[in-house]
Amino acid sequence: MGALGPPRSLIYEVFRQERKGQAFQHAGSIEAADERFAESYAREQYGRRGESQALWVVARSSILQIDEFVDELNRNYHRVDGYPLKEKLKEARERAGTSRPAVADR
Amino acid sequence: MDQREQDFLEYVQGGGQVEAGDWMPDEYRTRLRKFIEMHGNSELMGVLPEREWILRAPTLQRKLALTAKVQDEVGHAQLIYRVVEDLGKPRDECFDDLISGKSKFHNVFHYPTKTWGDVGVIAWLVDAAAIISQKALLKCSYAPYARIMKKICWEESFHILHGRDVILTLMNGTDDQRELVQEALNRWWGPLMQFHGNPIPADQDPMLVWRIKSQGNDEARQQFLDGYVPQIWELGLTVPDRALRQDEQTRRWQYTEPDWDELKSVVTGHGPKTEDRLDLRRQARENSAWVRSVLLAA
Amino acid sequence: MPARADLLLQIADDELILGWRDSEWTGIAPFLEEDVAFSSIAQNEVGHARALYELAARELGTTADELAFDRQPEEYRCSALVELRLPEWERTIARHVLYEQADAERLERLKASDDAEVAGLAAKIDREEVYHRLHAQMWEERLKEEPRFLSALEELRPLVDRRAAHSPALAELWDAMTSVRRSQPAGTRW
Numbered sequence: 001m002g003a004l005g006p007p008r009s010l011i012y013e014v015f016r017q018e019r020k021g022q023a024f025q026h027a028g029s030i031e032a033a034d035e036r037f038a039e040s041y042a043r044e045q046y047g048r049r050g051e052s053q054a055l056w057v058v059a060r061s062s063i064l065q066i067d068e069f070v071d072e073l074n075r076n077y078h079r080v081d082g083y084p085l086k087e088k089l090k091e092a093r094e095r096a097g098t099s100r101p102a103v104a105d106r
Numbered sequence: 107m108d109q110r111e112q113d114f115l116e117y118v119q120g121g122g123q124v125e126a127g128d129w130m131p132d133e134y135r136t137r138l139r140k141f142i143e144m145h146g147n148s149e150l151m152g153v154l155p156e157r158e159w160i161l162r163a164p165t166l167q168r169k170l171a172l173t174a175k176v177q178d179e180v181g182h183a184q185l186i187y188r189v190v191e192d193l194g195k196p197r198d199e200c201f202d203d204l205i206s207g208k209s210k211f212h213n214v215f216h217y218p219t220k221t222w223g224d225v226g227v228i229a230w231l232v233d234a235a236a237i238i239s240q241k242a243l244l245k246c247s248y249a250p251y252a253r254i255m256k257k258i259c260w261e262e263s264f265h266i267l268h269g270r271d272v273i274l275t276l277m278n279g280t281d282d283q284r285e286l287v288q289e290a291l292n293r294w295w296g297p298l299m300q301f302h303g304n305p306i307p308a309d310q311d312p313m314l315v316w317r318i319k320s321q322g323n324d325e326a327r328q329q330f331l332d333g334y335v336p337q338i339w340e341l342g343l344t345v346p347d348r349a350l351r352q353d354e355q356t357r358r359w360q361y362t363e364p365d366w367d368e369l370k371s372v373v374t375g376h377g378p379k380t381e382d383r384l385d386l387r388r389q390a391r392e393n394s395a396w397v398r399s400v401l402l403a404a
Numbered sequence: 405m406p407a408r409a410d411l412l413l414q415i416a417d418d419e420l421i422l423g424w425r426d427s428e429w430t431g432i433a434p435f436l437e438e439d440v441a442f443s444s445i446a447q448n449e450v451g452h453a454r455a456l457y458e459l460a461a462r463e464l465g466t467t468a469d470e471l472a473f474d475r476q477p478e479e480y481r482c483s484a485l486v487e488l489r490l491p492e493w494e495r496t497i498a499r500h501v502l503y504e505q506a507d508a509e510r511l512e513r514l515k516a517s518d519d520a521e522v523a524g525l526a527a528k529i530d531r532e533e534v535y536h537r538l539h540a541q542m543w544e545e546r547l548k549e550e551p552r553f554l555s556a557l558e559e560l561r562p563l564v565d566r567r568a569a570h571s572p573a574l575a576e577l578w579d580a581m582t583s584v585r586r587s588q589p590a591g592t593r594w
Binding site for chain 1: 435437438440441444535538539542545546
């Protein structure tokens, strides 16, 4: 039993969908000589118990990973934490003479 | 330990996890890979005692269940070696080291399986001991390993039920069948008690310090005894250790100290079946080398 | 023996013995992924045998396990092809290729049977066999230029439908297969 050597080693990543409507999640990886073998092996390793609704099998070399994100200038305008409203709301209530809302705040 | 390593240690001790591409201290990576590799080796060697009985399973249902169980173990080996490979050690090198005796596998897989009783005891008790260890890996600081442990633990759930079913059927059967179970239990008790390893204080156990596993050896053994001694006794079976008892106050189990010398000797390659089984692996690998070459060439 | 039971036993015995042989690779196949895949094929074969035995068992007033285990070697109706022990991968795959071809033809005939139960079961088995055929073809594609594979095909092809006398290999297999069962009286539960 051996790995297919590094120069021609083909690793396929397997993503599985547990139930219809759910997202495909990464489940693991297999080594296979080509797509036909990959399909056969993924089917058995990740589906022999009928535990998966569907599988995506993708050569690792086809996957583009992105794990560095730049936000040097703290762009909070498009995030919830960019909107601290507590102080402004307190000021507005005091101006209107209403210390408590009549109906619960959303 | 430099600052970066210290930060890493605090990070994992706080429950943080890392992925294959993340930086990790050399010590962590080395220990981790060795630990995971031993696990892979154990799954791979674990199939050998059991597959002898696939041929001899006495009903169609048992035949299917046992084949499926061994298949799962091969599948687990595949999952585990893929993790090791992504940590930098190719599968072929792992097999080289396994076959040459350089790397280890768990004690229980160095012993013979003599009867159908062994098949039941292994699936019921040895697997139970293994599952306790495996559950302690579900929160491993190394995330790829933690993730495969989830699949492994889930698949192991039927193994224990299968084991229990085999044992219960035998215990409800003939006198000879009950004797098969008792006799197998008598032989497997020693290795079972050694399985989780000798006691190590928590702060001196690197596996705990680096949060690779979340349970110490002694704790695992106590958990095993808690769960399975009552199951053994309720069937009218006896455990071959007169000193085995549960302290009424502390609820801790007391037992004859396992033979740690035997454990050491066995895992360093001197078990009764070590050589035979490594030989079988070596042969199987040599005989199929041409198959792998053919697949590579295209 | 009723004709239907006879036919069912022939197919069941083929699947049982082939499944038994194929399961010998579990744990020692050429590589791990293939080990898992081939083991599923072996299990399916035994599963098919079981379903076929169950059908025959109802007619004969017995059980699937009794049909599978409690007959004498001479009473099995399996072909010479399936009973051989083939510890070489090229011979195992050659058998796999040859068997799947022959079995596909047999299943087509059964699916057309007047007997609804037989036709129904044949259809179910056939749907599972689709994957066995794909697997066999996949390997054949890779090995078709390998001399040892080609000679294995030649060696095994004549045995596909040979059902006269059994080889010693079957008696050996039967002995191992039934040893645990024979250690206790008939009817003992395992």
